[in-house]
Amino acid sequence: MATPEPWSSFLKALDESLPEPVQLHCIGGFVVTLLYGLSRETSDLDILTAVPHERLADLQRIGGAGSELHRRFKVYLQPVPVAMYPEDYETRLVPMCADLKLGRLGAFGLEAHDLALTKLERNFDRDRQDVQALASSAFINEATLRERYVREYRPNLASGEKNLDLTMKLWVEMCWPTK
Numbered sequence: 001m002a003t004p005e006p007w008s009s010f011l012k013a014l015d016e017s018l019p020e021p022v023q024l025h026c027i028g029g030f031v032v033t034l035l036y037g038l039s040r041e042t043s044d045l046d047i048l049t050a051v052p053h054e055r056l057a058d059l060q061r062i063g064g065a066g067s068e069l070h071r072r073f074k075v076y077l078q079p080v081p082v083a084m085y086p087e088d089y090e091t092r093l094v095p096m097c098a099d100l101k102l103g104r105l106g107a108f109g110l111e112a113h114d115l116a117l118t119k120l121e122r123n124f125d126r127d128r129q130d131v132q133a134l135a136s137s138a139f140i141n142e143a144t145l146r147e148r149y150v151r152e153y154r155p156n157l158a159s160g161e162k163n164l165d166l167t168m169k170l171w172v173e174m175c176w177p178t179k
Contacts, residue, residue: 001037003097007045010073011097014063015105022059023051023106025093027080027118029130031109035096038133040126044078048085048110048118084121086152089114112139117153121160123167128174135175142176 003011007030029042044065050056056079063069063077070076092111110118112134119127134140149168154161 001034002099003034006073006075007034007097008100010063010069010075011100011102011105011107013069013073014059014077015100015102017062017069018055018058018104020055021104021106022055023108024059024077025049025051025090026096026107026109027083027085027115028078029126031096031115032130032133035094035109036112036134036137036139038130038137040130040133043075045075047077047079048083050079083118084153084156085110085118086114086148087156088152113144113148116140116145117148120149120153120164120167120171128171131171132175140175142172146172 002008024045025048026045027048028044028046029040030045032038033040033042047056047059050059059077060079061067065076065078067076089110092114093108094111096107096109109115116131116134119131131140146168154164157164
């Protein structure tokens with residue numbers, strides 16, 4: 001799938017501004033729309049992390065909210081300060097925007113089950129809508145979602161396990177009501 005505007009021009013300009021290679025681990029609406037092709041408005045590119053992490057401040061300065069690139073393209077980078085995610089998500093990252101043939105910038109989206117789990121703790125309406133859309137489009141399935149939650153997500157919780165267990169149960173009922 002071709003990277004649409006304004007993202008295409010924004011990412012090319014960001015790539016040209018970088019002094020060295022940087023990988024972005026992307027989440028949120030940007031991934032839902034660009035990687036999975038689901039309809040969702042977004043004006044920010046949520047970043048779970050950058051590799052090397054030391055480049056995060058540079059990325060924010062160059063392409064973050066209020067930057068020249070933000071003013072020019074009306075989209076921006078948004079590092080996510082706190083987000084829970086599955087332990088081994090890095091082994092399942094999916095390359096994004098390959099059509100742009102960027103020289104220094106690499107954009108990688110979380111695999112659909114991992115992406116869904118990043119939305120569990122916040123559980124806003126748009127998070128539930130994104131998860132339902134991923135399920136109804138067969139990007140996620142119940143068994144894998146449950147297995148990753150139990151094996152890679154839940155063991156890292158400092159607290160709130162009962163609330164998240166309940167949210168997970170409700171999500172399963174929401175996405176797969178006939179089971």
